[in-house]
Amino acid sequence: MQLTDKHREYWSKNLRITGILLVIWFLVTYVLCFFARELQFNFFGWPFAFYMAAQGSLIIYVIIIWYYARYMNKLDIQYDVHEGEED
């Protein structure tokens, strides 16, 4: 099959958003945890590092996945690669 430029653009946009979200995921998980001993300031009653590992990061993960699903589902329609309507 032959891919058009539009298809390639769709895929590179997909790769870009995937990359950006993975960078956020990496920062939240590994960089924050790496500096956990330094990030001990009070955050609404919790030490910040503890709060992030117990709740904050989880909330960000949920948002990352939600945002990706929304973004890609729109992109599918925009680039006309979406699936047919539900049967």
Add this chain to the structure above:
Amino acid sequence: MASPASEPTNVFTGGSQKAFASQLKRVYTFYTGGFILFVVALAILEQMGLPRRWIGYIFLLATVGLYAGIGVMTRTSDATEYYVAGRRVPALFNGMATGADWMSAASFIGMAGTLYLAGYGGLAFVLGWTGGYCLVALLLAPYLRKFGQFTIPDFLGARYGGNIPRFIGIIAAILCSFTYVVAQIYGVGIITTRLTGVPLELGVFLGLAGILVCSFLGGMRAVTWTQVAQYIILIIAYMIPVVWLAVKQTGVPIPELIYGQQLAKVTAREAELIKDPKELQVREIFKARAAEAATNLKDPTAAYTAGKTKLQAEVEKLKAENASPEQIAAATKAVTAYPPDESSAKTQWAKDAALAARAAPPLRHAEAFPGKDEEARDISRRNFLALVFCLMVGTAALPHILMRYYTTPSVRDARMSVFWSLFFIFLLYFTAPALAVLVKFTMYNNVVGSSFASLPQWVAAWSQVDPTLLSVVDVNKDGIVQLAEIAIGGDIVVLATPEIAGLPYVISGLVAAGGLAAALSTADGLLLTIANALSHDFYYKMLDPSASTARRVTISKVLLLVVALAAAWVASQKPANILFLVSAAFSFAAASFFPALVLGIFWKRANKWGATLGMLAGLGITAWYMVTTQPWLRGVFGVTSPIADHIWWGIQPISAGLWGVPLGFAVIIIVSLLTPKPDQATQDLVEHVRYPNLAGDTMKTLGT
């Protein structure tokens, strides 16, 4: 799809996708309401004097009967229904089913306990087991859905052209899933035993019956709809006691929002307890006992004889001195209480030597990476990050989870479905750290410092039920409970919360039913993965590609039964290192599947030999690292060289995937570049999975 005449028409067969989804919503809303009414009715009966044992029986029978009912209603012999639930599971419900599939007995009962015992260190599990879904969502689920076959080895077989990658996939899928399913069946056995009081071996097989009624008749379709039902039970069961405990301690019914203030109080109390003179005294006693036992263990034969002679000499001395009969009786008693032979004395001393752990000051709950010096803290941090990495990548590679994304109607639904999955998992995982802190607060303030004469009622009750879960002994004989005198097993945190919160017994029964739902749902998903790997991938794809659909489904059902019995048999042997094996499954899944799956989608150049050797290398190095560094595996494989020779960078064996994953990636890339690129058909397949709908694409995706 036309159902054969023998298959029932009911809520799980539905018409158009939209009507189907709204019908499901209605049914499960009624179901949730009905379940709450059922619990309320039991609570009223309890007030009227229904005995506790009966409440246990009713919970067990009612929930397992319910799962069996769904299993019977959704029975099928159609391959698409059996393997992937007809590919019509709406995103929301697939999310709930994945949540139940994912959360095992270890998450439900063990997680809060681990957090209680390990403090910040336990958060590696919370992070790893949720963050992994980002990888599933971004790198795998939508593409696997577009590929649209039945199993994960299917993808490896199609993408890397041939039976060798498929076969390695089968082996890896069974390796990860079997150890995991043994742990689940063991968990089911323990909970059944708790609810009804039957012996563990019987409990295991009773639980097995509960697992089989869900999966045997209807495969993935039955498992999906029971898992949704099980998710609802397990989340209700988890939330009620925590919310109640939060109300009792703080007056606010949202524990996740307010436990920061309880954590601050716990931290302040820790500082007191660490330097409290009575606590120090108890720790000194443990230290002395451990030191004595360690000395004895150096030369057990001499120590055993010396110890015995000393006690006998004491009796003789007292007799010679004409001491009082009480004194002589006490000394004689000490002689009879002395271990009867050297080997039992050794066991006793080994136990005492382990008391050294209790001589340590209490851990600071909120402190990240504790250690005695900078180097120890560094190693602790490294291991924390490595464990998070292995759990995340492993989550994104466990076949029983990835398989669930084949069941949605479209790529769009698969994407949304990962969101719902993580959302439903998140509800439990961000509550567990709160529960751990609330229970710790109670323990440090209401139990520590109370007198042995007036222990809280739940402490006395649980230390009688199972001393390995909770035991409180007055070591320094001052009549007051010191923190160091409390020995606690992690599982107590979830199991005893209803009583700590002062809730009626019916809630304890509910919590056990929730644990049962968690273990059953995970076991179902895993058993199905193993049976499908064997029947679909091994038998149908490799041995007999001409087998009819009916025959394939029948073989799958027979294999399910065989695998289930084998797993139950292993579980009834009470394997000692089950927890390690479960964590090892994550490292294995990560090292074997993740690089091959991700590169298969994102790098067209990846080819058969790269993937084959990459999977083998990843599995191989992970296995080798574990075998040379994990004490139990070293024993099994007879490794005698010192552990220190094999440890790299201070990484614990549980995180062996830290080496396997990068090596897997490297080998796939290098070998692929050295060998010819994949043929056009394979490259077309890659394009095919990358676009939800590609104009001019001749390949057909099933079910869209």
